[in-house]
Amino acid sequence: MGITLYTFYPSDNCLRAETVLRELELQYEVEIVDLMKGHQKQDIYGSVNLRKQVPSLKDDDAVITESVACVMYLQQVYGVGKKSLLPASKKELGECLSYIAQFHEKLNPNAIAGTALFGGGTKESLAPRIAKLKQELTVWEKILDGKDFLVGDISLADFVLFPFFNTQFLLLKLPPEEYPNLFRFVSEMRERPSVKECRYWGEGGYEVFAALAKGVEFLA
Ligand SMILES: N[C@@H](CCC(=O)N[C@@H](CS)C(=O)NCC(=O)O)C(=O)O
CATH class of the missing domain: 1.20.1050.10 (Glutathione S-transferase Yfyf (Class Pi); Chain A, domain 2)
Structure with a gap:
């Protein structure tokens, strides 16, 4: 369990989610969804994100799609005290x-x-x-x-x-x-x-x- 970021490194939308994870000094795992190989269209990823786009974030049983929602979620849950953005x-x-x-x-x-x-x-x-x-x-x-x-x-x-x-x-x-x-x-x-x-x-x-x-x- 914990946080998993579904990402593809060249994507600027994914960069948005990842910089906030790092800014808040969170531990997270990465699952690469290779858009060049069409991995976003595979059923296994479709079960995470119906729109078949990256990024997505899983945090225990929470699944967050849309990069702005991902960063707002991270701020809301983990951006406490000095780390708040x-x-x-x-x-x-x-x-x-x-x-x-x-x-x-x-x-x-x-x-x-x-x-x-x-x-x-x-x-x-x-x-x-x-x-x-x-x-x-x-x-x-x-x-x-x-x-x-x-x-x-x-x-x-x-x-x-x-x-x-x-x-x-x-x-x-x-x-x-x-x-x-x-x-x-x-x-x-x-x-x-x-x-x-x-x-x-x-x-x-x-x-x-x-x-x-x-x-x-x-x-x-
Ligand atoms: N509004 C979405 C846009 C997500 C998006 O367009 N992701 C692109 C990568 S930058 C994607 O997954 N494209 C693959 C596809 O549409 O098949 C967000 O901010 O997360």
Whole structure:
């Protein structure tokens, strides 16, 4: 029993769940669901996640799907005392929860990475979606003006948002000079030990997607 993370290292949604597990200094086991080999479609994984996507989390008899639900669950159950990733002040807690809701509502629906990298989309066919995504990124650029993190010294919102922005720079080649605040934030987060030491960046991790993204400059 205990915590098991069903993950595939190149996935930014999985990176979200894993950084929070590490940030909260939790012990967990990993089950690799190799998306390149279609393991997410096998019946055994379908019994964990009906939508056949990663990440999923098991904690004793609890099964959590959706990366944001995974990190909210971890915070709720294990983010006690000093380890809490929720700000103590009302002002910052309000900001933190607002940014997570805005991620769900405004940003994630405009994601194009999956279609760009796997769905055979071209820059031309995706043009309206690219325009919407860039427009939405402009809002986050304003939110991050003059700040190192989205909220205070760091919060759950930063761990929720970071993997998404990171993908735009690394894989879809969003130009850093056009989004300096977003790029500063991403660079800062990459240095955080819970992020830096994740297998996402190593062999079999990010490099797999980077190979797929070679020559792809969707946002440039
Ligand atoms: N909203 C979901 C998205 C999960 C998702 O799209 N996972 C991708 C990997 S990044 C996946 O499992 N794709 C495999 C598939 O759809 O067959 C979350 O945040 O967990």
